Amino acid sequence: xxxxxxxxxxxxxxxxxxxxxxxxxxxxxxxxxxxxxxxxxxxxxxxxxxxxxxxxxxxxxxxxxxxxxxxxxxxxxxxxxxxxxxxxxxxxxxxxxxxxxxxxxxxxxxxxxxxxxxxxxxxxxxxxxxxxxxxxxxxxxxxxxxxxxxxxxxxxxxxxxxxxxxxxxxxxxxxxxxxxxxxxxxxxxxxxxxxxxxxxxxxxxxxxxxxxxxxxxxxxxxxxxxxxxxxxxxxxxxxxxxxxxxxxxxxxxxxxxxxxxxxxxxxxxxxxxxxxxxxxxxxxxxxxxxxxxxxxxxxxxxxxxxxxxxxxxxxxxxxxxxxxxxxxxxxxxxxxxxxxxxxxxxxxxxxxxxxxxxxxx
Amino acid sequence: xxxxxxxxxxxxxxxxxxxxxxxxxxxxxxxxxxxxxxxxxxxxxxxxxxxxxxxxxxxxxxxxxxxxxxxxxxxxxxxxxxxxxxxxxxxxxxxxxxxxxxxxxxxxxxxxxxxxxxxxxxxxxxxxxxxxxxxxxxxxxxxxxxxxxxxxxxxxxxxxxxxxxxxxxxxxxxxxxxxxxxxxxxxxxxxxxxxxxxxxxxxxxxxxxxxxxxxxxxxxxxxxxxxxxxxxxxxxxxxxxxxxxxxxxxxxxxxxxxxxxxxxxxxxxxxxxxxxxxxxxxxxxxxxxxxxxxxxxxxxxxxxxxxxxxxxxxxxxxxxxxxxxxxxxxxxxxxxxxxxxxxxxxxxxxxxxxxxxxxxxxxxxxxxxxxxxxxxxxxxxxxxxxxxxxxx
Numbered sequence: 009x010x011x012x013x014x015x016x017x018x019x020x021x022x023x024x025x026x027x028x029x030x031x032x033x034x035x036x037x038x039x040x041x042x043x044x045x046x047x048x049x050x051x052x053x054x055x056x057x058x059x060x061x062x063x064x065x066x067x068x069x070x071x072x073x074x075x076x077x078x079x080x081x082x083x084x085x086x087x088x089x090x091x092x093x094x095x096x097x098x099x100x101x102x103x104x105x106x107x108x109x110x111x112x113x114x115x116x117x118x119x120x121x122x123x124x125x126x127x128x129x130x131x132x133x134x135x136x137x138x139x140x141x142x143x144x145x146x147x148x149x150x151x152x153x154x155x156x157x158x159x160x161x162x163x164x165x166x167x168x169x170x171x172x173x174x175x176x177x178x179x180x181x182x183x184x185x186x187x188x189x190x191x192x193x194x195x196x197x198x199x200x201x202x203x204x205x206x207x208x209x210x211x212x213x214x215x216x217x218x219x220x221x222x223x224x225x226x227x228x229x230x231x232x233x234x235x236x237x238x239x240x241x242x243x244x245x246x247x248x249x250x251x252x253x254x255x256x257x258x259x260x261x262x263x264x265x266x267x268x269x270x271x272x273x274x275x276x277x278x279x280x281x282x283x284x285x286x287x288x289x290x291x292x293x294x295x296x297x298x299x300x301x302x303x304x305x306x307x308x309x310x311x312x313x314x315x316x317x318x319x320x321x322x323x324x325x326x327x328x329x330x331x332x333x334x335x336x337x338x339x340x341x342x343x344x345x346x347x348x349x350x351x352x353x354x355x356x357x358x359x360x361x362x363x364x365x366x367x368x369x
Numbered sequence: 370x371x372x373x374x375x376x377x378x379x380x381x382x383x384x385x386x387x388x389x390x391x392x393x394x395x396x397x398x399x400x401x402x403x404x405x406x407x408x409x410x411x412x413x414x415x416x417x418x419x420x421x422x423x424x425x426x427x428x429x430x431x432x433x434x435x436x437x438x439x440x441x442x443x444x445x446x447x448x449x450x451x452x453x454x455x456x457x458x459x460x461x462x463x464x465x466x467x468x469x470x471x472x473x474x475x476x477x478x479x480x481x482x483x484x485x486x487x488x489x490x491x492x493x494x495x496x497x498x499x500x501x502x503x504x505x506x507x508x509x510x511x512x513x514x515x516x517x518x519x520x521x522x523x524x525x526x527x528x529x530x531x532x533x534x535x536x537x538x539x540x541x542x543x544x545x546x547x548x549x550x551x552x553x554x555x556x557x558x559x560x561x562x563x564x565x566x567x568x569x570x571x572x573x574x575x576x577x578x579x580x581x582x583x584x585x586x587x588x589x590x591x592x593x594x595x596x597x598x599x600x601x602x603x604x605x606x607x608x609x610x611x612x613x614x615x616x617x618x619x620x621x622x623x624x625x626x627x628x629x630x631x632x633x634x635x636x637x638x639x640x641x642x643x644x645x646x647x648x649x650x651x652x653x654x655x656x657x658x659x660x661x662x663x664x665x666x667x668x669x670x671x672x673x674x675x676x677x678x679x680x681x682x683x684x685x686x687x688x689x690x691x692x693x694x695x696x697x698x699x700x701x702x703x704x705x706x707x708x709x710x711x712x713x714x715x716x717x718x719x720x721x722x723x724x725x726x727x728x729x730x731x732x733x734x735x736x737x738x739x740x741x742x743x744x745x746x747x748x749x750x751x752x753x754x755x756x757x758x759x760x761x
Contacts, residue, residue, distance in 0.1 A: 047470075047474045048470040048471070048473040048474045049467060049470040049471045049473075049474050051470065052466055052467055052469075052470035053467065053470075056463060056467075149584065153553065153582055153584070156552060156553045156582065157552060173558075173561075173562055173565075174562060175562065175565070175566065188555075189552070189555075189558050190551075190552060190553050190554050190555040190557075190558045191486075191487075191510060191512070191555035191558070191559065192487075192555075194490055194512045194515075195512075195515075198494070198498075267463070270463075270466075271462050271463055271466050271491040271494065272490065272491060272494035273462045273487055273488075273490030273491045273494065273512070274462075275462065275487045275555065276553075277460075277461070277487065277553075277583070278583060278584075279420075279459060279460065279461040279464075280461060280462070280463065316467050316471070319456065319457075319468075319471050323418070325419075325457065326419050326457075
């Protein structure tokens with residue numbers, strides 16, 4: 009008994025690896041930026057990378073842990089983005105520190121999105137599989153269409169809201185429009201940066217991992233694995249579904265706020281808040297391995313950066329991107345490649361070394 | 370088979386890594402000189418080269434390239450050659466920011482902004498922070514040129530709405546007007562609102578205003594029935610041509626008999642494949658560009674463009690972009706721009722020069738700019754007759 013190693017459970021080991029990867033990404037980016045080698049393109053991509061990583065990690069809670077197929081994640085992001093941007097534009101010229109305004113915007117965006125998550129979870133409690141997917145899909149589309157009709161202005165009398173057009177707001181001459189229907193919100197302050205985005209990503213990962221490894225997480229996974237069995241041992245399915253939907257929507261909302269404060273024009277189009285985006289986020293989760301937090305954010309980062317890095321090939325950009333996506337999906341599911349990965353994995357190498365030395369593990 | 374997959378995966382992975390490095394390596398290019406050591410100024414912009422609005426992006430790309438090639442062939446601007454790069458932004462604001470950053474890495478000194486409004490607002494947000502000159506050919510939203518560094522070639526949304534209402538009222542085209550617009554589209558909604566306000570001033574009666582969204586842009590029977598029962602004499606369509614073509618076809622089968630009036634979004638309707646152009650007979654539209662016009666600028670542009678790129682994307686976007694490059698040329702000559710100036714210095718010089726120049730081009734004559742970036746030129750109205758535009 010010369011050596012006494014601390015025994016870690018496999019989940020703890022796994023989590024440590026996840027945090028180590030996050031730390032490595034952060035250090036890499038900081039060093040890259042500090043040495044000045046980073047291109048403008050990448051510098052501009054840092055916040056979107058964090059945004060989509062947060063979205064993927066939060067969707068993983070619903071798809072991977074709860075086992076429900078949700079196609080409305082972009083809807084929650086949209087709610088968060090509009091709430092956060094609305095708040096920031098409203099208080100843009102007021103006194104007080106900028107960071108405080110941004111923190112409030114983040115919280116507000118998250119909370120409002122969380123409330124929407126709760127609301128959508130109530131009707132979907134009875135649904136599963138395809139039916140649930142359809143309801144969430146519809147939710148996302150409804151949100152997108154409603155914000156496109158929304159006109160909000162502010163003057164000395166307070167807020168004016170209309171769902172038809174800006175003339176109906178009856179703003180006073182000194183009033184200003186904040187949400188301009190399909191034109192959305194313009195002039196959102198540029199508060200997002202990589203450090204904030206990364207901190208939010210780390211918080212999302214910590215919450216996600218701790219949730220998965222908690223009593224709640226195990227209960228949720230038991231629902232995923234066998235709903236009837238879970239019910240029979242007294243697990244309150246409704247409660248756990250609500251919890252997961254709300255938390256997932258909360259973080260999607262935060263990602264939305266981050267997104268809205270990175271560009272100064274916020275519009276709800278099919279491209280950014282439609283089902284295309286919801287499916288894109290789902291692709292991140294599926295490619296990263298359903299249920300894997302680590303995989304989710306890594307896949308999100310790779311797939312967000314990929315089409316931008318392919319800009320050098322010009323017109324063939326999206327074609328190559330699609331091809332790579334197909335190949336990655338196939339390769340990820342290929343047994344041969346999986347076994348090959350296992351053979352060259354670090355753990356195995358260490359193990360064989362120790363075995364060769366004749367030591368005990 | 371399995372082996373093949375493995376090999377393929379490895380090959381693609383290597384290709385991917387290679388492209389990453391290729392992309393990173395490009396930024397070391399010397400920004401001020403071309404391959405042969407001549408002085409070069411790089412002009413960049415972004416637009417939808419893929420996706421739903423690809424016609425617009427490609428029109429701008431080709432139109433601008435045509436002008437750049439002409440200028441370079443004639444010896445450049447005071448000896449400076451131009452280089453052009455239009456990046457794909459898929460008409461998405463976030464992608465436009467990425468495109469902007471990519472162009473900065475490439476060494477862009479002057480920009481054409483973005484083709485579509487939402488993208489251009491985001492593009493302009495970055496450009497304003499960097500003090501980069503922006504002259505957008507076609508972004509019509511008022512906010513797209515917010516800031517003193519930005520100008521545009523086309524009319525703004527409010528401008529088009531007001532001009533349309535004025536035209537209809539002043540020429541007694543109709544009294545009772547119905548509108549079908551896309552409420553999920555900033556362009557369409559912007560024009561509609563100003564049109565409605567101006568119509569009130571001019572005494573036009575808007576009998577019904579029907580909306581559709583991007584998700585419901587295939588079946589217009591409900592809107593057309595409302596138009597039919599409203600007793601409108603004229604249907605105002607501040608929308609894009611792809612939806613308009615469906616409206617024309619469905620209106621005919623529904624027996625709606627009204628005059629049609631549209632804005633520059635309808636431009637391109639005659640080049641839709643398999644569209645029965647007899648349906649568009651008699652449609653009036655405001656457009657800065659008409660391929661059948663006989664002034665020397667248009668004749669020259671149409672001839673050269675169709676020789677090089679065909680007529681598929683020969684629309685007002687191409688014409689705007691073609692003019693944009695010549696406007697930049699005029700401003701550069703006025704401000705005596707040299708290739709070694711920084712983009713910020715160029716911007717400061719150009720924004721003063723822009724308010725002093727007067728340009729004749731394909732999309733208008735005697736075009737002048739105010740410090741707010743809006744062009745002053747007479748709107749052109751055309752009517753579709755025998756399958757071609759004819760000046761009204």
